[in-house]
Amino acid sequence: MKKNSIYYPSLILFALAVASCKTQAPSTTSSSKIEQSQGVYQYRDEDPTVKPFFSDRQGVIGRNGMVASAHPEASQVGLAILQAGGNAVDAAVAIQFALAVVYPGAGNIGGGGFMVYRDNAGKAYTLDYREKAPGKASQNMYLDSLGNVRQGLSISGHLASGVPGSVDGMAEAHKRFGKLPWSQVIQPAVDLAEKGFALTERDALGLNRIKPDLNTINPGKTYFLKSTVPTDTVTWHKGDVFVQADLAKTLQRIQGQGRAGFYEGETARLIAEEMQRGKGLITEEDLKNYHSAWRDPIQAKYKNYNVITMPPTSSGGVALVQLMRFTEPYPLRKWGWNRDSTVQVMIEAERRVYADRAKFLGDPDFVKVPVDKLMSPDYLSTRWTDFSFAKASDSKTVKGGMIPGYESLETTHFSIVDKEGSAVSITTTLNGGYGSRVVIGGAGFFMNNEMDDFSVKPGVPNMFGLIGNQANAIAPNKRMLSSMTPTILEKDGKLFMVVGTPGGSTIITSVYQTILNVIEHGMTMQQAVNALKFHHQWLPDKTTFENGAFSDATVQALQSRGYILEKLTNTLGRMDCVLIRPDGSYEGASDPRADNTARGY
Template sequence: MKRQFRVLPLLALTLLAGCKSQSPTTTSGSGVRQGLGVYEYRDEDPSVQPFFSDRQGVIGRNGMVASAHPEASQVGLNILKAGGNAVDAAVAVQFALAVVYPGAGNIGGGGFMVYRGNDGKAYTLDYREKAPGRATQDMYLDSLGNVRPGLSISGHLASGVPGSVDGMAEAHKRFGKLSWAQVLQPAIDLAAKGFALTERDALGLNRIKGDLTTINPGKTYFLKNTNPADTLKWQKGEIMVQADLARTLQRIQSQGRAGFYEGETARLLAEEMKRGNGLITEDDLKDYHSVWRDPIQATYKNYNVITMPPTSSGGVALVQLMRFTEPYPLRKWGWNRDSTVQVMVEAERRVYADRAKFLGDPDFVKVPSDTLMNVDYLKSRWTDFSFAKATDSKNVRGGTIPGYESLETTHFSVVDKAGNAVSITTTLNGGYGSRVVVGGAGFFMNNEMDDFSVKPGVPNMFGLIGNQANAIAPQKRMLSSMTPTILEKDGKLFMVVGTPGGSTIITSVYQTILNVIEHGMSMQQAVNALKFHHQWLPDKTIFENGAFSDATVQNLQNRGYMLEKLTNTLGRMDCVLIRPDGSYEGASDPRADNTARGY
């Protein structure tokens, strides 16, 4: 049995020693804590509003599901009401999302699961995709060693071997209560009978029509009419039926894992790859298996953070961020005030530099997770921090460890009546993955190969830099930023949290947790709250419109921080909080179709 990663809390003086006698300056009027769920933000500008919307959380006592699509959340809730546990509901939601949320929900991708039973025992399941057996380190480079643009992002060569079906089969086999057939049936019904498109569903499918017809010649999947040249567009409320996907799901229902990785579906997938010069074979599919890994567990004040180990980079990074933050009086300074933001950005800068240097598939490379989360190591990373000015990312590299050899995703959270909790983040990588639809099977393939370091020092689609630890190798899992997380407070279940967002996943989860713990927000307020992000390179902090007051922007710029206001949004959080009276607050992100359902 592998040992669990467990990190002891930092002493404030240990980490603050690197700051010497600097005293931060803050603008006036910080946030005011008035008890859990009642948060007031006061600023010198009364028009400043820290929330994306005023959506209220959903309250329930017997179960809660929060996911990216109302149909999927309803499926999960129905499973809970039928006597299923959190894992049964999570499996049903995963397959339902593959039908109703094809941009990220999937059976052609992969993901990570964090599970905490009501007995307090925690488990993590890595069902991340793998590189095909014929993959090579330089497969996306030309004869001169330059990256060939687009090959790792769209088309058949961009896909890794899918892990979602195997992951769900493993999770259900170990923890499920209802029958496999029962938890698959809702997704089959949605595919066979159809479901009503939301406005966002319709816009997404219309947006990718050109890619669908270019990458899938002769196919009509996800097009409104069978004639690919037809200019008709999907409209909100129209019913979309997916007959081939229904049959694929029926094979999984009747044959379990083998219904995807062997037999008819495997043959169709391998033929699709051959047709487009992809690398995945039937042997790759048959050989794929998800992996149970020991969770990272780390304390933050009187909270215990349970999160994913590598192949996810999210867990290590989140713990590092929390450790860097813990000594500072964020509550006193206030939400998104200049000193609060400065500490968080400087932590993010160092954490993402470490991510680039050290993290990869632990089955292939030595990943120094314990050291990266160690008190002394973190202290050494903080010695050049100063409140007086921003650190220059050009002067920040991954730390030194002696002896070491050198944005579309979706998340859902489930808690059942007994207090079992599941946090799952799953993805195709980019929106609609590689845009390849498997002929005869009706589902999108992933473009996860782009999450490898296709060439050291060259950024991927999310701007993330990678190195040799995350180089391509046959059967290797690519590094991920997915950060499904569960928190305990005083030994009891407290929060289930996660989000999509590519490289911004880690920082969005980090901020959402701090919004509740440090700033006294309810779960829904923490989700609604406007967010920001820094990832080492490029050296800039992006933020949602309204996340910073004008005074905060000016103070940060005066210290040398490069700031960029976004025209879009950050995060698509789906979370559950256990309230003091034992009830559940489901919080879904108002930035999209995310929906919480409880009873």
């Protein structure tokens, strides 16, 4: 059996263990449920007009191919590649590079990510093109002489960047599975950079928002500014045509030379010079030595579904399987969407999973990660012994589990299914929005601030509030831990769903809820994406939720049991998903919370 591939014919033992240690679930706050009416699910509660959705957007239906990504221009690029005879990997490569042009806040060639790929014969692969720490990095590089964290150094500026992996990852994926010529799948990105594209309102707002940082971190440069004079106050507007000449030249070098067009030669020289200018650590040698890694996918059963997802360096796959296994013994469908008992089980699962993440997860090339044990029913049953429906658990008393012998928010996602039924799920990132805000002079792209995803100091939270430990400590050439959770599901052995989202620490819980919305609560793919969401990550000990995600009665029931709830003023997730419908057609679902767009034919 493959490493990280576990199959259990049932969870009977775990279910029995759960049943033996839990108190009786209280009645849900009402007998209300989600019912379908003319294709739209209505949330029947105290107020019959209340819906569980962020919007009433409908899914896009196609039979020959489907893409869903964070930007309409990138989705159109992916669709055109499929229509030209390309496969899912060709479209993925084209979208990755297009996003580097049209979605600079997260789409990138200066960052990294993860790919889950399932071919049309059902064989699964995962590619880790996560960034690495530079060769000169050290465990205490962000601490002062007293051992305190020097605030901001791992988040903004040159020292915050790890060695990028996106270009190598796409080159590896295309070399192994691509169908169309490399130059053909890169050309759309070159065109977008060279000829320009019309900004959406969200594009313009983002570029205007980061102008002060651009001026501070990149003195004298005019990249991403509307004026050629850095200090001008002119701003971008919706519909402005954005041309990126230096980025076009960088993409042309990649187009003509492949991997070497980025990791060697002119582009590598420009990156190394920029790092030296800003006292960063990345060198030409670091770039030349970077290589992505093919890893064995995690595969785990949930009822009659098979979950195919990322192993470490991502924590997302392990966490998702843990969450699904904690959930499986409970009748969520009967209790209903976001009823108090449903939510309570999910919160308590999330609390324990994030505690495990902090203790055990890291780069498997550097630390022993007990992947199979963390997902096993016997281990999960021991994690559940202190659960009670009567009251909330206390995160101060919930630590990472005990395993004998073990030694101690900006991202983007896209999903693709081609005509033959091959599927790609990719999540890629710069980490924070626009990464470190460092733009490579002469090359025109943002660098990541992924060094903040390491445990800068054990017990000190990162920019997403996540706690890390020694397993995720900084070391030269080590990959930092991630929450990215690109995932593909099979149902009865056939392709069923392609799913993923950005969102920093909320990625795992958003993917988890979206999957359950379809397979437990009967929503369409688009409704599952539209559905309002919540999040708990162990520490801080609170549950955040989108406005409308919980009814007043659910809020009161949870608060009476000691749960700390916080209504968000923003949103959770930016899902891009594809569902295979019973008739064999594809439903593309893109998140209405942003510019996400699905395209199919």
